[in-house]
Amino acid sequence: MHMRHSPLSFAVMLGAALSFLPGCESTKSSSRSPSDAQGQESHPMQDTDAWKRARVGDRVTYSFSATQGAEGAARTLGGQLTLEVVAVQQPWVWVRVAYTNEAGQPLAHPRLAGDLVVPVRTDTTRPLDVPHAGEASAETPSSAGRTWEAMRYVSDQRPVDGPLRTRVYANAPGPLYLTRGLLEASTEAAGFRTPGGFKLTLREFREGSAEDKASAPALERPLGPGAYYDRHVDVGPAPGVMRVCSTAERGYLLRNEGPVESNPCADFSQAEPEALEERLMDLPWEALSSGDWPPAAASGTRGTFTAEGRSVPAITEQRAENFEGVERVFMETYAAEPWAPGLAGLPHEARFQPLVSGTERVVAGGKRESEGGTRLVRWGSWLAGQR
Numbered sequence: 001m002h003m004r005h006s007p008l009s010f011a012v013m014l015g016a017a018l019s020f021l022p023g024c025e026s027t028k029s030s031s032r033s034p035s036d037a038q039g040q041e042s043h044p045m046q047d048t049d050a051w052k053r054a055r056v057g058d059r060v061t062y063s064f065s066a067t068q069g070a071e072g073a074a075r076t077l078g079g080q081l082t083l084e085v086v087a088v089q090q091p092w093v094w095v096r097v098a099y100t101n102e103a104g105q106p107l108a109h110p111r112l113a114g115d116l117v118v119p120v121r122t123d124t125t126r127p128l129d130v131p132h133a134g135e136a137s138a139e140t141p142s143s144a145g146r147t148w149e150a151m152r153y154v155s156d157q158r159p160v161d162g163p164l165r166t167r168v169y170a171n172a173p174g175p176l177y178l179t180r181g182l183l184e185a186s187t188e189a190a191g192f193r194t195p196g197g198f199k200l201t202l203r204e205f206r207e208g209s210a211e212d213k214a215s216a217p218a219l220e221r222p223l224g225p226g227a228y229y230d231r232h233v234d235v236g237p238a239p240g241v242m243r244v245c246s247t248a249e250r251g252y253l254l255r256n257e258g259p260v261e262s263n264p265c266a267d268f269s270q271a272e273p274e275a276l277e278e279r280l281m282d283l284p285w286e287a288l289s290s291g292d293w294p295p296a297a298a299s300g301t302r303g304t305f306t307a308e309g310r311s312v313p314a315i316t317e318q319r320a321e322n323f324e325g326v327e328r329v330f331m332e333t334y335a336a337e338p339w340a341p342g343l344a345g346l347p348h349e350a351r352f353q354p355l356v357s358g359t360e361r362v363v364a365g366g367k368r369e370s371e372g373g374t375r376l377v378r379w380g381s382w383l384a385g386q387r
Helices: 009-018 174-179 276-290
Strands: 059-068 075-091 090-101 116-121 135-139 150-156 166-171 182-189 196-205 226-234 240-249 252-259 301-307 308-321 325-334 358-361 366-383
Touching: 059 174, 059 276, 075 174, 075 182, 075 276, 174 182, 174 196, 174 276, 182 276, 196 276, 252 276, 301 325, 301 366, 325 366
Parallel strands: 116 240
Antiparallel strands: 059 075, 059 196, 075 090, 090 116, 135 150, 150 166, 166 182, 182 196, 226 240, 226 366, 240 252, 301 308, 308 325, 325 358, 358 366
């Protein structure tokens, strides 16, 4: 998400850069949607072996709509969200995620324009039991031509300026195991949050065939799991390279970050699990929050970003500020085309963050001294057999 600089911009950028250092806050998402979980009271029923029975062609499709902004000037986005199994090679199930319009064509917004690949482990490296948030009540809704035994979970955080959040999950996920049995979801932002909301409804599902076989697709456009990216962080007394690495197990996303020498891809036992469907519901909200792409298109300078021999068109924005008598120049470089072939293999989140960011202090004679920054230096897949 593009950061509009204020007099406190340097502190904000420094804090963002420091978040790549050990023990600091994750940079998973710069614009969390109102679907953020608030409290955890009730436990879901899960078919723990469903992923092991996955077949090529298993598919679920939802209709979704997102609205953000004041009434009369709200930004809207809607269409379909589809998850489909495209390959099974135990212990991995390869899921394709696509956001499309009603006609099945890609959405125009860059954040949602490219299909994403998500390799999901059918086993787990540790117990994963993430309770649903909110008060639970039983119901039997009809959806996608079928009646389901289900639980509705309602979490109302409006009294503390949070969202009203509703999720309906089938007790027995069955063919909806890709999203843990999700039938419908809605979130209404309130209080100090950006006005608006998000709705998701099951449209159809299809079960694949055990006879259908397919090879694992290349991880050219990963959501995150199966891939990593490294940033050189030049902040503080000990510059270094920080790695962000992700995996997925039975429908939960696990994300690590730390110094590259600590090998964050080797052990996800301490990573906090996030339900895949929640992350996928966040993306349209983030797309509305981010506005046009790239953020610096109007005022930036066009050039090229290069890392490990791969080059992509880029746009760099520079901005000078004077705060308490100290002049600083802030710089951010973004991918002009986030789906450029040169970025193949880069996790989704990194495509929409600055590829390079930095701050320089203007000293006597107009000379500039670097005060640090970050730069994307490499990325790729850590899965066996993937480049």
